């Protein structure tokens with residue numbers, strides 16, 4: 156108003172209830188011409204986590220998995236390194252750099268000891284908060300993620316080093332993931348990257364809590380059954396979940412597929 160602007164074009168009004176159009180109203184009252192509803196989709200796509208979290212109270216969830224061309228995310232012995240090449244692995248670090256938090260289950264912490272941080276040359280931006288979904292198995296004190304002040308969700312009281320923050324959210328016997336997302340949303344986390352493994356991936360996808368899938372298919376076959384992308388039984392074709400494939404790209408020698416659930420309200 157003070158700068159003497161006469162016309163303002165608004166793409167996607169802010170869904171935050173504390174704003175609720177009051178800024179637009181103020182501009183109009185001051186005599187400015189305010190046009191709303193211009194390029195809403197493009198504006199939302201530029202900052203999808205914000206709009207999602209403000210509308211639902213939950214962070215926007217991206218599920219990333221890297222599999223062999225025949226859909227195995229790890230071999231039967233639990234090894235899974237180098238399924239994809241360096242370009243795809245670099246992209247995963249860029250995915251991490253675009254979110255507020257990165258989650259894995261206890262199985263991945265035990266098998267892979269990941270750090271869940273962004274490791275890119277010349278990256279100086281914020282690091283995502285590591286989130287561990289704990290279960291019945293103890294997480295050893297020497298796991299590298301514990302040095303990164305993780306949030307650990309557990310269905311029962313657990314003893315962990317003081318660097319970790321424990322949040323107890325019991326489902327039946329496992330962590331209730333809807334409750335986990337609600338808690339993350341209340342902490343102001345706008346976007347969450349779930350990085351597997353197959354047990355956690357199946358829980359998120361099966362509960363309809365995934366907003367976008369990013370699947371990398373490496374240039375190799377497992378030639379057999381190791382660990383599938385999603386644990387559990389695919390009992391009958393009627394149980395298949397439809398998705399819309401929104402992008403397919405070759406990343407180095409690998410393939411990246413982005414998909415959204417058909418019922419998703421991006």
Ligand SMILES: NC(=O)c1ccc[n+]([C@@H]2O[C@H](COP(=O)([O-])OP(=O)(O)OC[C@H]3O[C@@H](n4cnc5c(N)ncnc54)[C@H](OP(=O)(O)O)[C@@H]3O)[C@@H](O)[C@H]2O)c1
Nearest residue numbers: 221233260261262263290291292329330351352354355358
């Ligand atoms: N290629 C990839 O993209 C990729 C990514 C990550 C991991 N991996 C591979 O996956 C393997 C590990 O698989 P995983 O299935 O054991 O790991 P996971 O999905 O990361 O961890 C699963 C564990 O999390 C705990 N949990 C607590 N609440 C849960 C809930 N609501 N839903 C699901 N889990 C919950 C349970 O621990 P308790 O059993 O202790 O109760 C459960 O067994 C490793 O071989 C790793 O290399 C591959």
